[in-house]
Amino acid sequence: MAFLRRTVGSGIRRYSQGAAKEWLTDDFLDSLRAVVGSAKVSAAAVVREQHGHDESMHRCCPPDAVVWPQTVEQVSLLASTCYSRGAPMIPFGTGTGLEGGVSAIQGGVCFNLTQMDRVLELNTEDFTVAVEPGVTRKALNHFLRGSGLWFPVDPGADASLCGMAATSASGTNAVRYGTMRQNVLNLQVVLPDGKVLHTGGQNRRPRKSAAGYNLTGLFVGSEGTLGFITQATVRLHGIPEATVAAVCGFPSVKAAVDSTVQILQAGIPIARIEFLDEVMMGACNRYSGLSYAEQPTLFLEFHGSTGGVREQVEATGEIVKSNDGSDFAWAQEQEARDQLWAARHNAWYAALALCPGRKAYSTDVCVPISRLPEVLVETKKDLLASKLTGPIVGHVGDGNFHCILMCDSEDDDEKGRVKEFAERLARRALAMDGTCTGEHGVGLGKRQLLREEVGDVALSTMQRIKAALDPKNLMNPGKVL
Amino acid sequence: MAFLRRTVGSGIRRYSQGAAKEWLTDDFLDSLRAVVGSAKVSAAAVVREQHGHDESMHRCCPPDAVVWPQTVEQVSLLASTCYSRGAPMIPFGTGTGLEGGVSAIQGGVCFNLTQMDRVLELNTEDFTVAVEPGVTRKALNHFLRGSGLWFPVDPGADASLCGMAATSASGTNAVRYGTMRQNVLNLQVVLPDGKVLHTGGQNRRPRKSAAGYNLTGLFVGSEGTLGFITQATVRLHGIPEATVAAVCGFPSVKAAVDSTVQILQAGIPIARIEFLDEVMMGACNRYSGLSYAEQPTLFLEFHGSTGGVREQVEATGEIVKSNDGSDFAWAQEQEARDQLWAARHNAWYAALALCPGRKAYSTDVCVPISRLPEVLVETKKDLLASKLTGPIVGHVGDGNFHCILMCDSEDDDEKGRVKEFAERLARRALAMDGTCTGEHGVGLGKRQLLREEVGDVALSTMQRIKAALDPKNLMNPGKVL
Numbered sequence: 001m002a003f004l005r006r007t008v009g010s011g012i013r014r015y016s017q018g019a020a021k022e023w024l025t026d027d028f029l030d031s032l033r034a035v036v037g038s039a040k041v042s043a044a045a046v047v048r049e050q051h052g053h054d055e056s057m058h059r060c061c062p063p064d065a066v067v068w069p070q071t072v073e074q075v076s077l078l079a080s081t082c083y084s085r086g087a088p089m090i091p092f093g094t095g096t097g098l099e100g101g102v103s104a105i106q107g108g109v110c111f112n113l114t115q116m117d118r119v120l121e122l123n124t125e126d127f128t129v130a131v132e133p134g135v136t137r138k139a140l141n142h143f144l145r146g147s148g149l150w151f152p153v154d155p156g157a158d159a160s161l162c163g164m165a166a167t168s169a170s171g172t173n174a175v176r177y178g179t180m181r182q183n184v185l186n187l188q189v190v191l192p193d194g195k196v197l198h199t200g201g202q203n204r205r206p207r208k209s210a211a212g213y214n215l216t217g218l219f220v221g222s223e224g225t226l227g228f229i230t231q232a233t234v235r236l237h238g239i240p241e242a243t244v245a246a247v248c249g250f251p252s253v254k255a256a257v258d259s260t261v262q263i264l265q266a267g268i269p270i271a272r273i274e275f276l277d278e279v280m281m282g283a284c285n286r287y288s289g290l291s292y293a294e295q296p297t298l299f300l301e302f303h304g305s306t307g308g309v310r311e312q313v314e315a316t317g318e319i320v321k322s323n324d325g326s327d328f329a330w331a332q333e334q335e336a337r338d339q340l341w342a343a344r345h346n347a348w349y350a351a352l353a354l355c356p357g358r359k360a361y362s363t364d365v366c367v368p369i370s371r372l373p374e375v376l377v378e379t380k381k382d383l384l385a386s387k388l389t390g391p392i393v394g395h396v397g398d399g400n401f402h403c404i405l406m407c408d409s410e411d412d413d414e415k416g417r418v419k420e421f422a423e424r425l426a427r428r429a430l431a432m433d434g435t436c437t438g439e440h441g442v443g444l445g446k447r448q449l450l451r452e453e454v455g456d457v458a459l460s461t462m463q464r465i466k467a468a469l470d471p472k473n474l475m476n477p478g479k480v481l
Numbered sequence: 482m483a484f485l486r487r488t489v490g491s492g493i494r495r496y497s498q499g500a501a502k503e504w505l506t507d508d509f510l511d512s513l514r515a516v517v518g519s520a521k522v523s524a525a526a527v528v529r530e531q532h533g534h535d536e537s538m539h540r541c542c543p544p545d546a547v548v549w550p551q552t553v554e555q556v557s558l559l560a561s562t563c564y565s566r567g568a569p570m571i572p573f574g575t576g577t578g579l580e581g582g583v584s585a586i587q588g589g590v591c592f593n594l595t596q597m598d599r600v601l602e603l604n605t606e607d608f609t610v611a612v613e614p615g616v617t618r619k620a621l622n623h624f625l626r627g628s629g630l631w632f633p634v635d636p637g638a639d640a641s642l643c644g645m646a647a648t649s650a651s652g653t654n655a656v657r658y659g660t661m662r663q664n665v666l667n668l669q670v671v672l673p674d675g676k677v678l679h680t681g682g683q684n685r686r687p688r689k690s691a692a693g694y695n696l697t698g699l700f701v702g703s704e705g706t707l708g709f710i711t712q713a714t715v716r717l718h719g720i721p722e723a724t725v726a727a728v729c730g731f732p733s734v735k736a737a738v739d740s741t742v743q744i745l746q747a748g749i750p751i752a753r754i755e756f757l758d759e760v761m762m763g764a765c766n767r768y769s770g771l772s773y774a775e776q777p778t779l780f781l782e783f784h785g786s787t788g789g790v791r792e793q794v795e796a797t798g799e800i801v802k803s804n805d806g807s808d809f810a811w812a813q814e815q816e817a818r819d820q821l822w823a824a825r826h827n828a829w830y831a832a833l834a835l836c837p838g839r840k841a842y843s844t845d846v847c848v849p850i851s852r853l854p855e856v857l858v859e860t861k862k863d864l865l866a867s868k869l870t871g872p873i874v875g876h877v878g879d880g881n882f883h884c885i886l887m888c889d890s891e892d893d894d895e896k897g898r899v900k901e902f903a904e905r906l907a908r909r910a911l912a913m914d915g916t917c918t919g920e921h922g923v924g925l926g927k928r929q930l931l932r933e934e935v936g937d938v939a940l941s942t943m944q945r946i947k948a949a950l951d952p953k954n955l956m957n958p959g960k961v962l
Contacts, residue, residue: 125746125851168691179689181698182663197942201916201935206847207879208660209916210649210702212923212931212961213943217662217698221691238748265606267719308789366687370606398688435682435690442693450693454682461678461950462694468949469942480693 021107023085024064031085032067032109035077040068040115051092051102051110055157055348057361057407058100058444063090063110070115072188072196072230079228080194082109083474089192090476091224093133093163098362099443101167101223105478111228113162119143120231121203128185128205130233133162149236152177155439156345162187162229168221170439172344175264175397176271176303177237179439184220188231192470197227205233218465223441224476226469240303244313245272245337246328248320249295253277253380255323256296257373260396262319264369268312272301273397274344277380280351280391280404287350288343293326298396299344300328301337347393351404355389358406363422365429366400366438375432379403379425386421388414400438427452442480450480502588504566505545512566513548513590516558521549521596532573532583532591536638536829538842538888539581539925544571544591551596553669553677553711560709561675563590564955570673571957572705574614574644579843580924582648582704586959592709594643600624601712602684609666609686611714614643630717633658636920637826643668643710649702651920653825656745656878657752657784658718660920665701669712673951678708686714699946704922705957707950721784725794726753726818727809729801730776734758734861736804737777738854741877743800745850749793753782754878755825758861761832761872761885768831769824773810779877780825781809782818828874832885836870839887844903846910847881847919856913860884860906867902869895881919908933923961931961 033041042048043065052062064087069075082089088108095102104110117134124147131140138158140151153164155171163169165187170179177183185207186200198204199215219226250256260273275298276284282294298320302312317328331340343350352360367375376392383390383403394401403425407418426436426449436449451459463481466473514522523529524546533543545568550556563570569589576583585591598615605628612621619639621632634645636652644650646668651660658664666688667681679685680696700707731737741754756779757765763775779801783793798809812821824831833841848856857873864871864884875882884906888899907917907930917930932940944962947954 123849123851125742126849127746128849168695170689170691174689178663181689181695182659191938191942195938197938198936199939201911201939204911204914204916204934205849206881206914206916206919207850208651208655208662208847208881208919210651210845210918210920210922211916211927211934212702212939213946214649214662214698214702215935215939215942217695217701218946220698221693221695238746240748261606265608265719267721305789305792307792308786311786311788364691366689368604368607368609368686369688370604400687400689430682430685433685433687435685435687435692437691438687438689439691441691446692453685453692454696455679457672457676457678458680458682458693458696461672461696464949465694465699465946468945 021064023087028085028087029065031081032065032078035081036067036069036074042066051112052104054095054097054100054102056098056100057359057409058103061103061105063104064107066110066112068112068115072190075111075190075228075230076194076196078111079190079192083193083472086472086474088474088477091166091228093160094136094158096157096159097167097443098440099445101441101443101476101479103444105444113228113230114160116230123205124149126205127236128233129236130231131161133160133230136160137164144236148239150239151234152237153180153183156348161234162232165220165232166222166224166229167441168439170395170398172272172274172341172395174395175273176269181217181220183235184216184232185235186233187216187219187229189219189227190230191227192472192475221441223443223480225466225480226475242306242309243301243303243337244309245299245301245331245340247292247331247340248298248300248328249293249326250297251295251324253296253376254373255325256298257376257396259298259320259323259325261369261372263316264397266315266319268315269304270300270312270316270397271303272299274299275392275394275396275401276347277392280347280393283350283354283391284343284347287353288346290343292329299340348404351391351406354391355406358408361405361407361418361422362440363403363405363425364400364437364440365425365434366398367429367432367434369399371432371434372396372399375428376401378428382421382424386417388417388421398438399434423449444479447481502545504568505588509566509568510546512562513546513559516562517548517550517555523547532593533585535576535578535581535583537579537581538840538890539584542584542586544585545588547591547593549593549596553671556592556671556709556711557675557677559592560671560673564674564953567953567955569955569958572647572709574641575617575639577638577640578648578924579921580926582922582924582957582960584925586925594709594711595641597711604686605630607686608717609714610717611712612642614641614711617641618645625717629720631720632715633718634661634664637829642715643713646701646713647703647705647710648922649920651876651879653753653755653822653876655876656754657750662698662701664716665697665713666716667714668697668700668710670700670708671711672708673953673956702922704924704961706947706961707956723787723790724782724784724818725790726780726782726812726821728773728778728780728821729809730774730778730807732776732805734777734857735854736806737779738857738877740779740801740804740806742850742853744797745878747796747800749796750785751781751793751797751878752784753780755780756873756875756877756882757828758873760870761828761874764831764835764872765824765828768834769827771824774807780821829885832872832887835872836887840890842886842888842899842903843921844884844886844906845881845918845921846906846915847879848910848913848915850880852913852915853877853880856909857882859909863902863905867898869898869902879919880915904930925960928962
């Protein structure tokens with residue numbers, strides 16, 4: 001792990017390597033302190049290192065300083081200070097990204113937004129809530145207890161909602177409730193020059209609008225490259241009257257995935273449908289103390305009225321049976337369901353525990369659901385041929401799955417095979433009309449794949465938008481484009 | 482109705498008024514003919530007039546020429562010709578817009594896209610279809626007969642799907658199935674300079690993606706100001722097992738709207754919930770030969786399994802009863818339902834028939850549903866005080882409603898009262914955290930209201946995007962911004 005800079009006291013000592021950073025002066029750091037106070041600015045190596053990486057294998061690139069603004073006004077003043085000096089700016093939420101989105105590859109100032117953590121306005125009648133960027137999805141759902149409402153988008157990690165908006169997160173419930181794209185109604189954004197933008201107008205929250213360009217949709221998924229998301233107004237959903245979860249094993253990958261496709265095509269409004277291959281099931285059994293059969297498996301959850309859930313379960317049961325699936329193992333009570341989904345959400349750590357000492361890289365392709373059986377079967381073959389350990393888990397109801405590739409970062413040959421496998425998988429998904437990223441984003445690692453996916457005209461259109469909104473290329477530079 | 486130009490044979494004679502159009506030469510028209518053939522270019526006055534207006538009261542502004550491209554390659558060549566000469570370009574679908582979106586206020590070339598009318602690729606397994614810009618929603622649903630699938634977004638008019646994407650259309654089914662924003666997966670767009678953009682990559686159709694900026698979302702609702710939508714890939718939905726529709730009268734506007742709010746808050750997945758006030762009901766009775774009580778009324782439709790629909794109907798019935806609603810008048814069979822919704826969709830013509838010889842202007846505000854009772858009651862009072870006839874009808878499940886204001890275009894006093902009333906209504910919606918347009922768009926008429934709604938920073942951000950993608954301001958100039 002290489003540091004580009006290190007600090008001595010409050011001063012800055014420059015290494016000879018790396019591009020010159022004219023902006024990086026003691027005076028500059030003082031101007032940041034003048035906005036938020038000395039305690040909310042740090043240039044300490046350990047702090048910078050903490051902020052230079054997410055949960056992925058991407059190399060740690062520490063920022064030169066970290067700031068903890070408390071208000072949107074402070075974010076605005078800090079941004080305009082950085083903008084006038086030409087300092088790169090990197091938004092930081094919970095650091096749970098998976099594509100290197102927070103790496104400060106050109107150095108700069110990391111804005112840690114976790115201390116802005118108020119729930120600002122809850123409208124239970126309209127099913128909307130506005131939150132500051134430090135509010136995580138679990139914190140919001142805790143806040144909502146007793147209201148009869150919840151926020152369903154669930155990427156597994158306890159990510160911040162504004163970070164989830166920035167990366168267009170989704171996860172297990174997206175098949176029923178949509179991704180962040182469908183659940184963000186409005187955003188407050190601090191632009192690189194410090195101006196404060198309300199993408200849908202200040203405090204507005206109609207269910208739909210046709211007023212002007214869809215700026216909300218543009219900032220969702222912009223990965224911090226266009227501005228700081230300092231407030232998000234999101235849709236809430238009613239807690240269903242009935243919820244049941246079930247686990248079901250299959251004799252083959254194809255049987256499990258065929259069932260998924262048929263369940264969706266039958267129009268069953270399933271809330272969650274997650275696939276785990278036999279390797280992943282084994283890892284989850286060991287990590288979470290479960291005892292499911294180690295075979296291709298679906299984790300299912302049904303939401304609705306009592307009668308509606310019964311209908312869904314019956315229809316799903318018939319489909320599963322026709323594909324030689326096992327009987328359902330039920331998880332009806334809250335506690336049992338929590339245990340089941342905790343096991344699913346701990347898949348990442350379960351995979352890491354398979355190969356102690358190794359790191360992991362998660363692929364993230366998404367294809368039209370009709371192509372799922374084919375892409376999964378081919379991917380399993382490729383794993384074998386590549387001699388890689390890569391348990392598969394995914395939101396198959398959306399056609400989205402992950403291969404968690406275990407990798408010894410000291411083993412160049414293995415690193416090479418992981419990289420080549422991941423690129424082959426992405427291109428396999430592209431060849432099947434899919435995308436190289438269903439939910440993790442482009443970040444650092446998928447910029448070339450993005451070009452292949454969308455083509456030169458779309459890429460240059462994105463670049464023109466970036467240049468129009470961030471003409472100095474200071475917002476999270478080097479990401480996405 | 483004033484013409485800015487008139488043609489003599491194939492030549493152009495300029496009037497003295499209006500800005501000079503250096504590009505408007507015989508040679509220019511010849512270069513358009515070279516692309517599409519002489520029969521597909523017209524500068525005849527009657528043709529230009531037909532293309533200079535939509536269904537709204539906005540003044541007819543004819544383009545200088547109309548072209549009928551047959552392929553995306555032709556659209557691209559025509560656009561690059563116009564771009565190099567500096568000629569404004571206006572996309573034209575079915576001309577059923579309501580905010581003057583097709584008015585050629587600076588003249589230019591109107592691209593009538595109705596002859597590109599092929600359904601390109603239907604994927605029944607993935608519930609997606611790609612269509613050319615001339616395919617209307619009724620044509621698509623006709624094409625889909627027997628497939629078990631349908632496209633639900635229904636603004637009333639038989640609009641083209643690409644036009645609906647351009648204006649972010651919605652309508653009666655949006656409360657359940659979303660608007661065009663939720664139903665467009667990918668777009669092919671010809672940019673002003675003729676380059677062909679695939680907003681989500683060529684032929685891609687995953688259910689979700691986190692790959693780069695959401696260009697699809699940006700073009701949906703851009704009202705022809707950023708490029709020509711020449712292909713749309715949209716989501717389809719399964720035809721529900723059971724569908725029933727019902728009509729229910731209420732003693733007051735508030736009782737009807739309170740019922741709506743309660744139905745939504747109970748989480749009943751209603752497919753359509755439309756409000757008609759007593760004036761609108763009277764007009765619909767007369768126009769469509771119905772005999773419903775002339776009182777505030779809800780038209781409802783339920784989709785689902787047989788059991789699910791029964792549950793929805795029971796739960797809705799209880800809510801309606803608690804608000805002193807009448808018993809349901811049922812429309813269970815397809816024919817009865819068609820008659821019911823035809824009456825609803827003919828509301829515009831029914832309103833026009835109320836005051837023969839008058840024109841109509843439809844407002845289009847949308848507020849959070851909890852504010853609906855208040856905004857509707859205040860609006861009814863304002864109508865009385867303003868001495869205007871304005872039947873009210875709307876997609877109240879989304880908080881969206883229209884006041885169809887009857888107006889004698891020769892009566893300047895009435896025109897003034899209509900304009901002032903519409904602005905007051907829009908600002909009333911803005912004051913209740915809503916929007917000045919839920920679905921009709923900004924077009925010509927709501928540019929000042931857009932500024933008030935989103936604020937200066939959002940407006941200048943939109944302007945920067947426009948300048949980045951259309952630097953010569955040739956795409957549908959003068960609209961939205």
